[in-house]
Amino acid sequence: METNNCVEVALSEGTPLSTELLGKLDAYWRAANYLSVGQLYLRDNPLLKEPLKLQHVKNMLLGHWGTTPGQNFIYTHLNRIIKQYSLDMIYISGPGHGGPAVVAGTYLEGTYSEVYPAITRDEEGLKKLFTQFSYPGGISSHASPQTPGSMHEGGELGYSLSHAFGAVLDNPALIAACIVGDGEAETGPLATAWHSNKFINPLTDGTVLPILHLNGYKISNPTVLARIPHEELEQLFRGYGYNPIFVEGSDPDYMHQRMAAALDYAVDRIKQIKYDAGQNPDGPRPHWPMIILRSPKGWTGPKIVDGKQIEGTFRSHQIPLSVSASAPKEHLQQLEDWMKSYKPEELFDKNGCLIPELVELAPKGNSRMGANPVTNGGLLLRDLRMPEFRNYAVNVQSHGVEGEGDVHVTGRFLRDVISLNPDNFRIFGPDETVSNRLEEVFEVTNRQWNAATQQNDEFLAPAGRVMEMLSEHQCEGWLEGYLLSGRHGVFNCYEAFIHIIDSMFNQHAKWLKMTNEIPWRRKISSLNLLLTSTVWRQDHNGFTHQDPGFIDHVINKKAEIVRVYLAPDANCLLSIMDHCLRSRHYVNVIVAGKHPSPQWLNMDEAIDHCSRGIGIWDWASNDQDVEPDLVMACSGDVPTLETLAAVKILREHLPELKIRVVNVVDLLKLERQSEHPHGLSDSDFDALFTKNKPIIFAFHGYPWLIHRLTYNRTNNNNIHVRGYKEEGTITTAFDMTVLNDMDRFHLVMDAIDRLPQTGTKGTYLKQALEDKLIEHKEYICINGEDMPEIRNWTWS
Structure with a gap:
C-alpha cells in the first residue's frame, strides 16, 4: 500500500x-x-x-x-x-x-x-x-x-x-x-x-x-x-x-x-x-x-x-x-x-x-466515453445459455403432493444457469441466498469476497457468481449496473425488506420506460426480483418481517415495464423463472415460498397455466356442466392452499354447490386489456369470474390491490378479497392466515354468507367452523404447533 x-x-x-x-x-x-x-x-x-x-x-x-x-x-x-x-x-x-x-x-x-x-x-x-x-x-x-x-x-x-x-x-x-x-x-x-x-x-x-x-x-x-x-x-x-x-x-x-x-x-x-x-x-x-x-x-x-x-x-x-x-x-x-x-x-x-x-x-470511435458500448448495454447483450427447466420438474402424480420448497427446487435450475454462463450471470442478495433456500448454487460457485477469510467461513472466494452484502441498496445497485452494461442476473430478497429499494426500483423502471422511447438505446435484460420468506411463513420473525406491499408499489409503474408473478408451486416457479430470465427490458417481480408446501400441477399443466397467466383449475372445480354458484379465486402459494382446503370443506358438507376454482399466477391479468398488455378483455374476465356470482378471492398481498385491479369489471361488486391486513405476530403458519381472516375456515364462512341457498346446512357448518377456530387457538397455545388436521391436510 x-x-x-x-x-x-x-x-x-x-x-x-x-x-x-x-x-x-x-x-x-x-x-x-x-x-x-x-x-x-x-x-x-x-x-x-x-x-x-x-x-x-x-x-x-x-x-x-x-x-x-x-x-x-x-x-x-x-x-x-x-x-x-x-x-x-x-x-x-x-x-x-x-x-x-x-x-x-x-x-x-x-x-x-x-x-x-x-x-x-x-x-x-x-x-x-x-x-x-x-x-x-x-x-x-x-x-x-x-x-x-x-x-x-x-x-x-x-x-x-x-x-x-x-x-x-x-x-x-x-x-x-x-x-x-x-x-x-x-x-x-x-x-x-x-x-x-x-x-x-x-x-x-x-x-x-x-x-x-x-x-x-x-x-x-x-x-x-x-x-x-x-x-x-x-x-x-x-x-x-x-x-x-x-x-x-x-x-x-x-x-x-x-x-x-x-x-x-x-x-x-x-x-x-x-x-x-x-x-x-x-x-x-x-x-x-x-x-x-x-x-x-x-x-x-x-x-x-x-x-x-x-x-x-x-x-x-x-x-x-x-x-x-x-x-x-x-x-x-x-x-x-x-x-x-x-x-x-x-x-x-x-x-x-x-x-x-x-x-x-x-x-x-468507441474509446469516447459517450460512445462506449458498455453504457448502452443492449449492444453487448448475449442471450443466456439456458438449461431445460422441465428437467427440474417436481413429479406431481396427484394434485397436492408435498413438496420440498418451491424456491429450493428453483435453486437447482439457477445453479445450472450459473454453470452455463460463467461470465454473464450473477445472483445478488443481502446475505440471504442460503436462508432463501438457494444454497444448491454453492455446488458450482462461491460468494465473491476479497476481504479476509477465516477457517470456518463457507463459500467465500475471490471469484464467485454470488454477490452478497447486507445492504439491499448495494445488491440492487450492483445488479442494475450489471444489467445496464449488458449482462443478466437475479436479486433474491426477503419480501418485507425489498421495500428498502423502493426508490431504486422506481428510478430503474423510469430508465427502462425512457429508453424504450429512444431509438438508439438497445433493450437490456430484465431486472428479476425473487421475493421469498414471505408474509405468510414467518413463524419466528414476527410482525417486523411481514409486508407484501412491494407489489402495490410496482404496479404504479408503466404497464409496458412491470410484471408480477405469484407462483402457486415449484413447477410454476420453474416456468416463470425460465420466462423471466429470457425476457428483456422488464421489471419482473416473482413471489414464491421457500417452505415445504403442496405441489398442484405437473410440469405440462404448469407450463399451460403459466402461459395463460390465469385459469380455471378444472380438477378442483365441479361446475363443468353448469353455471357456478360460487367462484373461489386465489393468487399466491398459501392463498392457493387455503382456497383448496376451503373448497374441500364446501364440497364435503355442501355437495350441491357448484364451485369454480380460478388461480392467478400473472397478477396483471386482472387488469383490463386497455390498461396492461397482459390484461384480460372484459368478455374473457366475465367468462372466468361470471357476471353476477359471488367471488371469494384469497390473495397473497393487501386485499385492496385486487379491488384496484378489478374496479371497473362487471362483477366487481361481488368480489370479496381476503389478504394481509397488518395482523401478525410470532405464531404458527396457519395462525397467520387466521389472524388475517384468510384461512380455510373464514373463506368457507365468507362463502356461506354470500350463498343464502345453503340455508340451515350452511348455518350449522358456519357454527362448526367458528368452533374449529376456537379449538385451533387453544391447541396452538398449548402445543406450539398447528393441529394435526392442518399439518397433515391433503387435497385427495
Whole structure:
C-alpha cells in the first residue's frame, strides 16, 4: 500500500503537461464550460456574434451550474488519459443535475451529434443544443437516458458508485470513472457503497476509479466531507481501503498539472495492481486509488452578484445569475462578460465548429466515453445459455403432493444457469441466498469476497457468481449496473425488506420506460426480483418481517415495464423463472415460498397455466356442466392452499354447490386489456369470474390491490378479497392466515354468507367452523404447533 507521502512525491515530480498541452486542455475545458453556460441561459446568438440581448436568453432559467465546471474539468482530463494509455473507460456522473457537463463533453467529442444528427457541430447545432436544455420537449438537467454515454441518471442521489461497481464485474479491462458529489456522499447507499471494493477481483473484474468532488455545498448547506479536517478525510478513505490522491485548489494552471499527475499516478497504480494479481492471485487485497478533487463550487463562474459572493458558495448551486426583464439590467452584461471570459473566439471557428487542435484532444470511435458500448448495454447483450427447466420438474402424480420448497427446487435450475454462463450471470442478495433456500448454487460457485477469510467461513472466494452484502441498496445497485452494461442476473430478497429499494426500483423502471422511447438505446435484460420468506411463513420473525406491499408499489409503474408473478408451486416457479430470465427490458417481480408446501400441477399443466397467466383449475372445480354458484379465486402459494382446503370443506358438507376454482399466477391479468398488455378483455374476465356470482378471492398481498385491479369489471361488486391486513405476530403458519381472516375456515364462512341457498346446512357448518377456530387457538397455545388436521391436510 502506498503511503500518502509517496503519493505526494509522485505528484510533485515535474509537470506532466507540456506548456502546449496544458494550454489545449485548458481551452477544451473552457469550451465545455462555455457550452454548459449556453445550455443554462441561451436560445439564440450561441457564439455571441452580436451583443447579448434579452431575446437571446430563455424566458425560464432552469438547471444547475455548481457541479458542472468541476465535472467538465474531470471529463477533459479523462479524455487525455484514455488517449494516452488506450483505456476502456466510462463516465458515471453521480452529482445531481450535472447534465450540462455530460452533454457538453459528449457534444465536443462528437457522439452527441452522431446520435442526434440535427444537433450539428456548427452554429446552428449549438443553438439547438442550448435551446433544448431544460426546455419543453427537450432534455432534463441531469445525465438522463437521452444523453449518450450515460448509464446512470443521477436524478436521485446515492447510487452512482454501486452502479459503477456493478458495471465492472466481469469486465476486466473496463475502468468506471465515478464522479461522486459531496452532497451525494451523505446518502446511506453511497456511504455504504465505498465497501464495494472488498468484492472486486482484480483478475476477472474491472476497476472503479472514484473521484470524490468536494465543492463544499449542497443546495444551501455545506457538505460534511468538505468540512472535516484533511487528515480525518484521508483517514476515512484509507479506512475504507482506498489510496486517496488529493487534488485541491482553484488556480487553473496548477490544477491542470495536479490533476494530470494524479490521473497518471492512478493509472499506473491500477496497472500495477492488475499485474500483481496476475503474478500472485492469492496476494493481499489491493488498495485501489481514488481521487479527492476539491475545487470551488461554480468554479470560473460569476464571483460577485448583487454584492454577494457566488463562486465558492452555495449560491452557485443552480442558476447563479438571474437574467430577465425584471432582473437588474446589469445582470445581462454580467452574463455576457461571463461567457466571453471563456474566449469562444479562440475555441470555435466562424461557423461554430470546434477548432481542429481541440477536436484532436478527444478519443476516437468507441474509446469516447459517450460512445462506449458498455453504457448502452443492449449492444453487448448475449442471450443466456439456458438449461431445460422441465428437467427440474417436481413429479406431481396427484394434485397436492408435498413438496420440498418451491424456491429450493428453483435453486437447482439457477445453479445450472450459473454453470452455463460463467461470465454473464450473477445472483445478488443481502446475505440471504442460503436462508432463501438457494444454497444448491454453492455446488458450482462461491460468494465473491476479497476481504479476509477465516477457517470456518463457507463459500467465500475471490471469484464467485454470488454477490452478497447486507445492504439491499448495494445488491440492487450492483445488479442494475450489471444489467445496464449488458449482462443478466437475479436479486433474491426477503419480501418485507425489498421495500428498502423502493426508490431504486422506481428510478430503474423510469430508465427502462425512457429508453424504450429512444431509438438508439438497445433493450437490456430484465431486472428479476425473487421475493421469498414471505408474509405468510414467518413463524419466528414476527410482525417486523411481514409486508407484501412491494407489489402495490410496482404496479404504479408503466404497464409496458412491470410484471408480477405469484407462483402457486415449484413447477410454476420453474416456468416463470425460465420466462423471466429470457425476457428483456422488464421489471419482473416473482413471489414464491421457500417452505415445504403442496405441489398442484405437473410440469405440462404448469407450463399451460403459466402461459395463460390465469385459469380455471378444472380438477378442483365441479361446475363443468353448469353455471357456478360460487367462484373461489386465489393468487399466491398459501392463498392457493387455503382456497383448496376451503373448497374441500364446501364440497364435503355442501355437495350441491357448484364451485369454480380460478388461480392467478400473472397478477396483471386482472387488469383490463386497455390498461396492461397482459390484461384480460372484459368478455374473457366475465367468462372466468361470471357476471353476477359471488367471488371469494384469497390473495397473497393487501386485499385492496385486487379491488384496484378489478374496479371497473362487471362483477366487481361481488368480489370479496381476503389478504394481509397488518395482523401478525410470532405464531404458527396457519395462525397467520387466521389472524388475517384468510384461512380455510373464514373463506368457507365468507362463502356461506354470500350463498343464502345453503340455508340451515350452511348455518350449522358456519357454527362448526367458528368452533374449529376456537379449538385451533387453544391447541396452538398449548402445543406450539398447528393441529394435526392442518399439518397433515391433503387435497385427495
